[in-house]
Amino acid sequence: MTSPSSRQIGLTALILFQSICVLFFIADVIEDIQAEGWASVRDAHTMPELGATIGLVLGVAFEIRYLLRLLRRQAQLERQMSVAAGALHEVMENYFRDWKLTPSEQDIAAFTIKGYSIAEIAGFRGSAEATVKTHLNAIYRKAGVTGRGQLTSLLIEDLLRAPLVEGRADGGNPPNASAPG
Structure with missing residues (x-):
């Protein structure tokens, strides 16, 4: 808290x-x-x-x-922030699995999505910037995107399409949800 x-x-x-x-x-x-x-x-x-x-x-x-x-x-x-953070993490993990990213690529992709620069990511991982760039190129290729913006946008769009909470404890519809018809 x-x-x-x-x-x-x-x-x-x-x-x-x-x-x-x-x-x-x-x-x-x-x-x-x-x-x-x-x-x-x-x-x-x-x-x-x-x-x-x-x-x-x-x-x-x-x-x-x-x-x-x-x-x-x-x-x-x-x-709500906790649910959103958990949902984003889940969406990221699903995409990383679908794209068959290596653990290093997953790490770099996560830092990239969080907005860190190549130099910062290299510093966090104790690797050269060229290595991070190589991993980023592989990530972009596997994800079918051309850069950081598209990668982040892909995840955010997917997150916005799905409800953050699968169902409510009382079994009712969330507020502003239309009834099935």
Whole structure:
């Protein structure tokens, strides 16, 4: 899981600060009522404190709800990214198998699809740039493409055509899916 965003940290700090303020105001209002009785609720000093306390409680409740919504959304996006990454990996492996790429070619193809340069790939693999170029030419020939852009496009297009999730746990159609007809 990724670290919390600065927005989440800021919102959590604000909630904590406001909660401390709420506790202070509640204690002060209770002290005023104990000292002067319930008639003090209509007092010019106690009424604004009571209103501020209610406002702070409502604000804290709203912020907690908003923070929880942010955290749920972040978790959902992380799950979707994981599914997409897994799907891309699966599509890549299927193509690599179909093209009968060697393990070295698979490695270089994966780095190429991720956008690394020939020099970077050579550095990662501890090989010469000429060796990486030779492997890339073999990959392009086996894949029936002319370059990096077509290789990446081939995989992305295949990924976009297929749904990321085979089926849902509830057996229903995904949102916006048309019913079989």
